[in-house]
Amino acid sequence: MDPRYNLVQAWRINKDGAREFIEDPVTRESPLTIYFNDRELVTLLCTFEYVDELAVGFLYSEGFVRSKEDIREIKTDSGEGVVKVVGRNPAVIAEQTFLKRYITTGCGKGTSFYHLSDAVCRPVESGWRVESSRLFNLMVQAQRRSELFKTTGGVHSSALCTGDEIMFFREDIGRHNTVDKLIGRCFLDGIDTSDKILLTTGRISSEILVKAAKLGVPLIASRSAPTDLALKYAAELGVTVAAFVRNQRMNIYTHPERVVL
Amino acid sequence: MDPRYNLVQAWRINKDGAREFIEDPVTRESPLTIYFNDRELVTLLCTFEYVDELAVGFLYSEGFVRSKEDIREIKTDSGEGVVKVVGRNPAVIAEQTFLKRYITTGCGKGTSFYHLSDAVCRPVESGWRVESSRLFNLMVQAQRRSELFKTTGGVHSSALCTGDEIMFFREDIGRHNTVDKLIGRCFLDGIDTSDKILLTTGRISSEILVKAAKLGVPLIASRSAPTDLALKYAAELGVTVAAFVRNQRMNIYTHPERVVL
Numbered sequence: 001m002d003p004r005y006n007l008v009q010a011w012r013i014n015k016d017g018a019r020e021f022i023e024d025p026v027t028r029e030s031p032l033t034i035y036f037n038d039r040e041l042v043t044l045l046c047t048f049e050y051v052d053e054l055a056v057g058f059l060y061s062e063g064f065v066r067s068k069e070d071i072r073e074i075k076t077d078s079g080e081g082v083v084k085v086v087g088r089n090p091a092v093i094a095e096q097t098f099l100k101r102y103i104t105t106g107c108g109k110g111t112s113f114y115h116l117s118d119a120v121c122r123p124v125e126s127g128w129r130v131e132s133s134r135l136f137n138l139m140v141q142a143q144r145r146s147e148l149f150k151t152t153g154g155v156h157s158s159a160l161c162t163g164d165e166i167m168f169f170r171e172d173i174g175r176h177n178t179v180d181k182l183i184g185r186c187f188l189d190g191i192d193t194s195d196k197i198l199l200t201t202g203r204i205s206s207e208i209l210v211k212a213a214k215l216g217v218p219l220i221a222s223r224s225a226p227t228d229l230a231l232k233y234a235a236e237l238g239v240t241v242a243a244f245v246r247n248q249r250m251n252i253y254t255h256p257e258r259v260v261l
Numbered sequence: 262m263d264p265r266y267n268l269v270q271a272w273r274i275n276k277d278g279a280r281e282f283i284e285d286p287v288t289r290e291s292p293l294t295i296y297f298n299d300r301e302l303v304t305l306l307c308t309f310e311y312v313d314e315l316a317v318g319f320l321y322s323e324g325f326v327r328s329k330e331d332i333r334e335i336k337t338d339s340g341e342g343v344v345k346v347v348g349r350n351p352a353v354i355a356e357q358t359f360l361k362r363y364i365t366t367g368c369g370k371g372t373s374f375y376h377l378s379d380a381v382c383r384p385v386e387s388g389w390r391v392e393s394s395r396l397f398n399l400m401v402q403a404q405r406r407s408e409l410f411k412t413t414g415g416v417h418s419s420a421l422c423t424g425d426e427i428m429f430f431r432e433d434i435g436r437h438n439t440v441d442k443l444i445g446r447c448f449l450d451g452i453d454t455s456d457k458i459l460l461t462t463g464r465i466s467s468e469i470l471v472k473a474a475k476l477g478v479p480l481i482a483s484r485s486a487p488t489d490l491a492l493k494y495a496a497e498l499g500v501t502v503a504a505f506v507r508n509q510r511m512n513i514y515t516h517p518e519r520v521v522l
Contacts, residue, residue, distance in 0.1 A: 006489045008514060013393050015509030017522045024512055029467055029488035045467060045490070132274050153505065154464055154486030173466060173488055203415055205434060206290055206306060225415030227290035227434055228267045229306070244414065248276030251285055253269060261278045 004028055004047055004171075005152050027154035029173050035084040036064055047148070047155060047172040050181045052076050054172075055083035057184030061211055068187060121210055123238040126218035128195045129260050132250070134163045135197070135221050139245050142199050145169050149201075158182055158200040160193070160217075167196070175202030179211045186215060193217050204230045204243060213237040219258055221245045226253060265289055265308055265432075266413050288415035290434050296345040297325055308409070308416060308433040313337050314445030315438055316344035321448050322441055322472055329448060382471055384499040387479035389456045392521050393511070395424045396458070396482050400506050403460050406430050410462075419443055419461040421454070421478075428457070436463030440472045447476060454478050465491045465504060474498040480519055482506045487514060 001007070005025045012020045030048040034041050034055045041064075046054060052074050059065045065087055073086040138161050146157045148171040157171045158178035170181040178200065186193055193216040202208065204226040210233060212220040220234075221242040231253050234241045240255040252259050262268070266286045273281045291309040295302050295316045302325075307315060313335050320326045326348055334347040399422050407418045409432040418432040419439035431442040439461065447454055454477040463469065465487040471494060473481040481495075482503040492514050495502045501516040513520050 008489065008492060010512040010514045011517050011520075012512050013510065013520070013522065015397070017393065019522060022512070024514075026487060026489045026492060026514075029490035132278065136276070152486055154488060173464070203434075225413055226287060227415060228269065228287045229290035231269055231287065249274065251271040251273050251283070253271045253285075253287075256272050259272075259274070261274070261280060 002148070002151070004049060004148050025151045027148065027152040027173055031081050033080075033082050034058060035082065037087055038084070044174070044177065046174060046177045048078070048081070050170060050184070051078070051083050053170075053181040053184030053188065054177055055085055055184065056187055057180030057182070059085060060183055060187050061180055061214055065187075068190060121213050121237060123236065124194075124213055124216060124218050125238055126194045126258075128218050129258055130163050130197065130219065131260050135242060135245055135250065135259070136248050138166065138197065138199055139221065139223065141166055142169065142201075146171060146201075156200070156202045158198065158202070160186065160191075160215075161197040161199055162195070163197070166199075167191075175200065176207065176211070178202070179208060179215070183211060183215050197221060200224075203227070204241060206230045206233055209233045209237070209239060209241070213239050218255075221250070263409070263412070265310060265409050286412045288409065288413040288434055292342050294341075294343050295319060296343065298348055299345070305435070305438065307435060307438045309339070309342070311431060311442045311445070312339070312344050314431075314442040314449065315433075316346055316445065317448055318441030318443070318445030320346060321444055322475055326448075329451060382474050382498060384497065385455075385474055385477060385479050386499055387455045387519075389479050390519055390521050391424050391458065391480065396503060396506055396511065396520070397509050399427065399458065399460055400482065400484065402427055403430065403462075407432060407462075417461070417463045419459065419463070421447065421452075421476075422458040422460055423456070424458070427460075428452075436461065437468065437472070439463070440469060440476070444472060444476050458482060461485075464488070465502060467491045467494055470494045470498070470500060470502070474500050479516075482511070 007023045008026045010024045012022050031043050032046050032051050033043045070087050072088050075084040142159045148155050155171045156175040156178050159166045159169045160182045168185050170178045172178045196217050198212050198217045198220045200222045203224040204222050206229040209230040219240040223246045226243045234254040240258040241253040242250045244251050268284045269287045271285045273283045292304050293307050293312050294304045331348050333349050336345040403420045409416050416432045417436040417439050420427045420430045421443045429446050431439045433439045457478050459473050459478045459481045461483050464485040465483050467490040470491040480501040484507050487504045495515040501519045502514040503511045505512050
């Protein structure tokens with residue numbers, strides 16, 4: 001059985017009052033504690049797979065590491081639910097500000113800014129273009145791949161894509177985690193993201209948008225809605241936002257020149 | 262216009278490649294900074310309404326205050342995006358542990374535990390019962406009330422209900438915030454929750470479940486899925502979990518004796 005879910009017992013009740021005893025697949029939710037330089041930093045609740053990516057993506061998002069060379073070692077202890085990352089430098093500034101800037105979201109984990117000036121983030125400058133039909137196709141591909149969602153109904157997913165296909169696909173109980181896992185993968189593999197697309201099932205809040213900008217993709221596409229703050233950041237950070245991408249329709253909110261009809 | 266959303270310009274693209282320029286209502290996402298005893302504690306990203314409830318609900322959830330008597334003053338400055346709560350006691354322990362226990366979620370804001378033993382939370386003991394048909398009816402009522410969702414597609418909602426009707430209904434970009442606002446309302450009004458229902462559109466993760474237990478309701482019902490950790494906590498904390506409550510069906514996972522056919 002897929003270790004990402006458990007079978008639990010439940011009563012299914014129908015409109016007519018009929019009651020049926022079932023075994024229902026329910027998403028597992030597991031704590032992952034991230035250490036940086038032997039210091040316990042954070043515990044995330046997540047779907048426990050690709051946790052090395054999640055740890056590295058989180059550390060990059062939060063400014064603890066900036067390039068692969070900043071990391072000396074990654075040790076994962078699945079039994080303990082721990083990933084220990086050892087950096088080459090103490091990264092004292094990030095650690096200090098991290099504990100101060102306990103800033104959380106509408107629906108997301110704590111992050112490190114809410115004024116753009118605080119976000120260590122360069123605008124995405126990419127002349128890359130994509131046909132709208134490709135975005136529709138990619139979203140359909142992603143839906144087909146979301147096995148855990150189909151089984152449990154309880155996870156989000158995100159994918160890093162070329163214009164043609166999905167490169168990496170990640171499912172997690174947390175929409176932020178899905179993106180951090182992709183960030184970690186790209187960080188570890190040194191992937192050029194300037195011609196890639198970030199697809200997600202989750203809403204595009206300001207935190208997700210800044211993660212997309214840190215990932216360096218020129219376009220983020222979601223089945224769901226954006227927030228106004230995310231669009232403000234997207235305009236400034238050079239990211240194209242396509243939202244409500246479903247049923248062969250979508251809305252383009254920022255930098256629409258990248259989407260070709 | 263409803264101050265909870267902005268009209269933004271967008272291109273709507275259809276399958277056939279037709280492009281239409283529209284003004285689209287997009288949910289506003291605003292930072293709210295909470296002070297406790299003149300100390301800056303946290304900044305939440307939220308839908309900026311009922312922010313006094315949100316601040317108080319957050320402080321209660323995180324263990325800073327335990328009863329209304331613990332609060333001397335609540336000052337809200339909407340222009341600055343600030344709520345300042347002054348307590349009668351310093352609550353030193355909560356503050357110290359709060360900064361240490363930076364624990365975040367799959368999809369939720371930082372919280373203060375992930376082992377139940379850490380959660381200051383009594384089991385809900387309530388002999389209260391509800392007919393399954395009432396839960397279906399309440400979910401339909403809640404859907405009808407979700408004006409901001411209908412307009413923007415970008416928010417969650419939660420409601421505190423009797424068996425017959427909705428008492429309080431809150432929409433927010435964050436599913437945790439919707440529950441914290443209800444917790445704050447009940448805390449301020451001294452509402453007996455031992456015969457109330459918490460309805461929500463969001464998934465039932467461990468953090469949401471513990472919030473329900475802290476709120477003291479015997480039943481939480483969601484349109485969406487639960488996680489296995491939430492169900493484990495629900496079993497221990499005496500909370501009935503009804504999930505996938507939609508289309509006149511639902512699954513009851515824990516303490517099913519409270520749902521009468």
